[in-house]
Amino acid sequence: MEENESAEMAQRKQPNDGDSSWLFKSIFSLSNKTSTGDARDSTKHNQPISVLSTLANSVISSCAKILGTSTEELQHNFDVELPDHLKKPPTYARNFLEFCSYKALHLAITRPNYLGNKGFHRLTFDMMLAWDAPGADSDLIVNDTASCSKQDVEDEDGWPLFYYNSTNMAVQVDDKKTVGPEGFARIAPACPIIADIITVHNLFDVLTSSSGHRLHFLIYDKYLRSLEKVVKSVQNVGPQIMSNCSLAEDEIIVDIDGTVPTHPVLQHVGMSAWPGRLTLTNYALYFESGVGLYDKAVRYDLSTDRKQVLKPELTGPLGARLFDKAVMYKSISIAEPVYLEFPEFKGSSRRDYWLDISLEILRAHKFNRKYNLKESQQSEALARAILGIFRYRALREALHVSSSNFKTLLCFNLAESIPGGYMIMETLSSCLKQGSSSMQQDILSSPSRKRQPLFPVALLTLRILRIISSRETDMNEEATFQVGDVCVGKENPLETIVKQLKRDTGRAEAAQATVAQVKVEGVDTNVAVMKVI
Numbered sequence: 001m002e003e004n005e006s007a008e009m010a011q012r013k014q015p016n017d018g019d020s021s022w023l024f025k026s027i028f029s030l031s032n033k034t035s036t037g038d039a040r041d042s043t044k045h046n047q048p049i050s051v052l053s054t055l056a057n058s059v060i061s062s063c064a065k066i067l068g069t070s071t072e073e074l075q076h077n078f079d080v081e082l083p084d085h086l087k088k089p090p091t092y093a094r095n096f097l098e099f100c101s102y103k104a105l106h107l108a109i110t111r112p113n114y115l116g117n118k119g120f121h122r123l124t125f126d127m128m129l130a131w132d133a134p135g136a137d138s139d140l141i142v143n144d145t146a147s148c149s150k151q152d153v154e155d156e157d158g159w160p161l162f163y164y165n166s167t168n169m170a171v172q173v174d175d176k177k178t179v180g181p182e183g184f185a186r187i188a189p190a191c192p193i194i195a196d197i198i199t200v201h202n203l204f205d206v207l208t209s210s211s212g213h214r215l216h217f218l219i220y221d222k223y224l225r226s227l228e229k230v231v232k233s234v235q236n237v238g239p240q241i242m243s244n245c246s247l248a249e250d251e252i253i254v255d256i257d258g259t260v261p262t263h264p265v266l267q268h269v270g271m272s273a274w275p276g277r278l279t280l281t282n283y284a285l286y287f288e289s290g291v292g293l294y295d296k297a298v299r300y301d302l303s304t305d306r307k308q309v310l311k312p313e314l315t316g317p318l319g320a321r322l323f324d325k326a327v328m329y330k331s332i333s334i335a336e337p338v339y340l341e342f343p344e345f346k347g348s349s350r351r352d353y354w355l356d357i358s359l360e361i362l363r364a365h366k367f368n369r370k371y372n373l374k375e376s377q378q379s380e381a382l383a384r385a386i387l388g389i390f391r392y393r394a395l396r397e398a399l400h401v402s403s404s405n406f407k408t409l410l411c412f413n414l415a416e417s418i419p420g421g422y423m424i425m426e427t428l429s430s431c432l433k434q435g436s437s438s439m440q441q442d443i444l445s446s447p448s449r450k451r452q453p454l455f456p457v458a459l460l461t462l463r464i465l466r467i468i469s470s471r472e473t474d475m476n477e478e479a480t481f482q483v484g485d486v487c488v489g490k491e492n493p494l495e496t497i498v499k500q501l502k503r504d505t506g507r508a509e510a511a512q513a514t515v516a517q518v519k520v521e522g523v524d525t526n527v528a529v530m531k532v533i
Contacts, residue, residue: 046071051093053138056130060097062123063104074100086489093134095489098186101127102486105190112466115193116228121221124187124194128215131183178214185495189485192461193227193387197485197492198411198424201502206395206406219399226398230390231465245279245286245297250379252467254280254389255357257342257350261291267298268326268339271319278340280357282382285329287340300338302362305369306331310359312351315341325351327358349402356413357389363412371429376456380432383458385412386467420501427497432456457485 046064048057049071057071064071078099079087086095105124114120184204188195195203207223208215237253247253256279258265264275267287276289283303288294302308309330316322325348326341342350364385368378388410395401395409408414411428415421462468485492 049075049096051089051136052096053093053130053133053136055126056093056097056134059123059126059130060100062126063100066104066108074103082488091489093136094131097127097130097134098486098488101131101187102190102488105187109191109193109461110464112464115224115231115465118221121224122217124191125179125217125220127187128179128183129177131186132180178211178216179220180214181208184215186486189492192457192485193231193390193465194224195391196384196388196411197494198428198498199388199409199414200495201498202407202409202414203391203395206399206401206409209401209406222398223394227390227394230394230397231467234390234467235465240294241277241279241288244288244294245281245299247281248283250468251284252282252386252462254282254361254386255393256280257354263343264291266315266341266343268315268319268341270336273317273341278354280354280361282361282386285340285358287338300329301331301333302358303365305366306333308362310355310362312348312355313339315339324348327351327355347402349396352402353392353396356408356410357392359416360385360389360410360413363416367412367425367429371425373429373432376459377429377432380456380459381428383456383462385410387458387461414498418501418505420504423497423501424494427493431494 046061048054049060052060060071060074064074067074075096078096082095082099086092105127108114108120108123181201181204184195185197185200188203189197189200204215205213207219211219234253237256241253241256256277257263258275258277265278265287267274267276267289274289275291276287277294279286279288279297283301285300285302286297287300288297309328311328312324313326313328314321314324315326323341323343325343326339328337328339330337340354342348342354344350361382364382367373368381373381392409408417411424415424459468485494
């Protein structure tokens with residue numbers, strides 16, 4: 001089966017628009033049938049599997065068509081390839097669903113345009129719904145939680161009108177078709193651009209903050225649409241910016257601000273200030289002074305150990321400290337600190353966002369140095385940081401959330417912000433090193449066997465999204481995914497450690513609250529006693 005899948009992928013190694021449309025036509029048609037609960041049409045060439053719910057059977061039929069096989073063959077492969085403890089009745093249905101979903105998604109996300117296709121959105125959402133109710137005994141529940149109807153109301157831009165009116169209205173419309181945290185956490189990280197295993201639960205909390213901790217398709221669809229817009233904006237960065245910044249060959253533009261003349265970024269040095277444009281890459285911050293026409297960029301390094309400090313700061317005219325809207329950058333390579341101000345009428349969310357994403361890149365490089373990672377491992381860590389920033393940016397633009405309203409979505413910042421966060425970084429470094437060694441062992445163990453090269457998931461995701469080229473990553477066009485962050489029936493070590501730290505943090509916060517309450521009650525008691533005296 002593995003060789004058949006490799007051959008099929010090799011035949012389509014150069015994806016073009018025709019290939020992508022073929023793939024997504026099958027996804028769209030099958031997921032629409034799934035969304036109405038009509039499993040008969042989508043499985044007419046496959047016999048339903050008795051232990052599965054109607055929805056799970058429909059999802060697995062979709063997976064089979066994407067993979068060019070049958071549900072019977074998928075079940076046979078599952079029974080042969082996986083260990084016995086994953087095939088026992090209590091967990092058989094859910095593990096088989098994961099097995100089929102992961103295989104189908106690993107193929108589907110090798111297509112460059114998958115992120116903007118609504119059929120893909122529906123299919124992944126149906127996978128999550130089916131994960132919540134995989135067994136045949138769940139059919140009564142599934143009938144109430146089938147995927148969203150395709151009768152979405154949209155405006156002229158193609159966005160559902162509910163998004164512009166009220167999130168609560170969207171919730172009322174599809175209140176029976178929701179996904180829980182575990183279903184989301186098991187499926188979403190199989191698509192690295194959608195979620196990271198380290199921050200997936202924080203992402204779910206943001207997406208469900210107004211819907212009672214249940215994910216609705218309208219919100220999920222809006223998030224993915226926004227994510228696609230972010231990716232396209234990065235893909236379409238103009239050559240002028242790249243020329244002005246004199247970027248290195250492997251340097252990736254992550255975000256740009258100050259391009260609108262009425263909303264520049266202000267650079268303060270000493271008593272002077274200049275308006276301009278700010279660019280963040282995977283190696284540095286670049287400031288180009290000017291409005292419309294820009295001077296050569298000044299580079300503020302984030303990649304090497306120059307004792308850099310990034311922190312929020314107050315700025316104002318002539319050096320006055322009036323407005324809390326700036327980021328201070330200091331390092332041993334510049335004579336005095338630089339203040340980058342992000343003017344806005346109300347609040348400091350613009351500044352907070354840029355501080356967060358700049359710190360994420362700085363901390364990713366510190367992580368690489370601390371754990372002495374090899375070049376390919378360093379690239380994967382940075383790619384992970386970049387994908388996290390894309391997700392943060394998409395949520396900020398789609399749902400208008402700020403970092404003060406949720407726990408961080410950036411994995412390196414998360415490790416810095418919670419007690420015991422170093423354990424996340426130690427686990428991540430081990431995973432990166434084990435991934436590299438297992439790839440080498442796989443090649444050495446069967447050098448004569450024809451197989452496709454395997455590469456780390458975050459780095460390959462950037463290549464598939466056409467943000468980096470194969471040449472920049474030493475990948476050929478046949479490269480495919482490593483196993484990645486998800487594994488059938490098992491919890492990723494990174495997810496395990498994050499859950500443990502969240503539990504520990506919760507207990508510590510509860511204990512602190514109890515101590516504070518005792519102190520308050522003690523004061524009240526003492527005051528009462530004094531009054532009596």
